[in-house]
Amino acid sequence: xxxxxxxLIVLVWAIAALLADSLPLTPDRIALxxxxxxxxxxxxxxxxxxxxxxxxxxxxxxxxxxxxxxWVVGLSMLVGTLFGTLMAYRGxxxxxxxxxxxxxxxxxxxxxxxxxxxxLLGPGIENVIMALTAVGWVGYxxxxxxxxxxxxxxxxxxAAVVLGNRRWRIVRRHxxxxxxxxxxxxxxxxxxxxxxxxxxxSFLGLGVQPPAASWGAMIRDGTRYMLVAPHMVLAPGVxxxxxxxxxxxxxxxxxxxxDTRLVVNTGGGE
Numbered sequence: 180x181x182x183x184x185x186x187l188i189v190l191v192w193a194i195a196a197l198l199a200d201s202l203p204l205t206p207d208r209i210a211l212x213x214x215x216x217x218x219x220x221x222x223x224x225x226x227x228x229x230x231x232x233x234x235x236x237x238x239x240x241x242x243x244x245x246x247x248x249x250w251v252v253g254l255s256m257l258v259g260t261l262f263g264t265l266m267a268y269r270g271x272x273x274x275x276x277x278x279x280x281x282x283x284x285x286x287x288x289x290x291x292x293x294x295x296x297x298x299l300l301g302p303g304i305e306n307v308i309m310a311l312t313a314v315g316w317v318g319y320x321x322x323x324x325x326x327x328x329x330x331x332x333x334x335x336x337x338a339a340v341v342l343g344n345r346r347w348r349i350v351r352r353h354x355x356x357x358x359x360x361x362x363x364x365x366x367x368x369x370x371x372x373x374x375x376x377x378x379x380x381s382f383l384g385l386g387v388q389p390p391a392a393s394w395g396a397m398i399r400d401g402t403r404y405m406l407v408a409p410h411m412v413l414a415p416g417v418x419x420x421x422x423x424x425x426x427x428x429x430x431x432x433x434x435x436x437x438d439t440r441l442v443v444n445t446g447g448g449e
Contacts, residue, residue, distance in 0.1 A: 182432050185425035192422055195238050196245030204235040207390045215408040225410040228400060233414050239392040240415065243381075244422070247304065248373045251311040252366050258312070259319025260362060264350055266320075267327035277324065284317040293376060297385040304387050307380055311373055322365055326358045360437040367430035371423045378419055394419055 210230035218225040224233040266277035284292075293310045300306035380386040381395030389396070394415040401411030 182429070185428040185432075188421055188425035189429065192241055192425075193245060196242040199238050199242040202238065204238060205232055206235040206239045206392050207231065215404060215411075217408070217410055224414045225408070227397070227411050228404055228408070233397070233411065236392040236397060237394070237414055237418060240394040240397060241418070243304065243387055243391070243393045244374050244377055244419075247308055247311070247377045248370045250308045251315055251373045252369045254308070254312045255315035255369065256319045256362060256366055259316035259321075260323045260355075260358070262316070263320035263323035264327050264354065264358070267324040268331070268350060268354075274324075277320070281317050281320050281324075284314065285321075287314075289314045290376060290379060293380065294383065294385065297380050302385050302388050304391075307377060307386050310380070311376055315369060315373070318369070319362065319365060322361060323358060326361060327354055330354055330357055364430055364434045364437060367426055367433060371426040371430070374419060374422055374426070378415075 208231065210226065213222070213226040213230045215228060216222065216226045216230075222232050222234060224237060227233055227236070262277065263281075266273050292314045296310035296313055297306055300309060377386060378393070378395030378398070381393035382399045384396075384399070386395060387393045397415040398412055401408065401415075404411055
């Protein structure tokens with residue numbers, strides 16, 4: 180039960196994002212007679228300040244957040260893992276330079292650096308992905324570096340080195356498989372962070388631009404009408420809360436199941 184509900188929420192989010200273009204949605208159709216109408220049978224979530232169907236815009240916004248999360252987490256994990264793994268494996272001044280670079284990025288608050296980069300690059304979903312990737316790779320680099328430094332002392336890795344295996348073969352066959360579990364767990368928490376970051380950038384006007392739908396932009400538009408039309412803020416706000424909560428619960432569950440130390444300790448106690 181602990182895993183089923185969060186997994187169901189994430190699956191609904193992914194399916195809505197993937198099928199948004201195929202569904203008969205009208206996110207940009209303006210109906211002046213329905214401006215700020217509350218939820219009713221004609222519109223499950225009501226209408227916004229321009230008379231647009233909030234349910235349709237919520238589903239289109241799900242596609243925006245999903246695409247940004249997948250691209251940012253994928254690119255960040257790829258860049259960060261390769262950087263941290265190779266630098267730690269080479270060691271010496273390469274590793275010291277890598278640590279200095281990662282610490283420099285970590286010295287700045289991530290969201291502030293993303294806002295600055297998005298402001299320099301300009302609004303748009305592509306620039307949001309670039310800005311969030313530029314600040315998101317450091318976590319994976321630090322984690323992969325720590326994993327490599329720990330795994331390099333394993334007997335099978337030392338044996339592969341003595342046998343004269345090439346570095347890339349050692350990394351690919353002996354290091355990356357053992358690093359997969361913590362990196363996957365880190366990626367699940369990264370998805371939640373990216374969803375919030377994308378919504379924040381869109382709220383500030385640095386994300387996707389009108390008339391494209393984004394949950395953060397929907398909340399920004401609804402803040403002016405919170406007293407007369409709270410459904411404009413509640414719908415995207417609840418959606419963000421559910422997605423972030425579900426992804427974090429999935430991350431906690433995966434961490435518990437993939438933690439080999441916990442499995443060993445539990446088995447030994449029995």
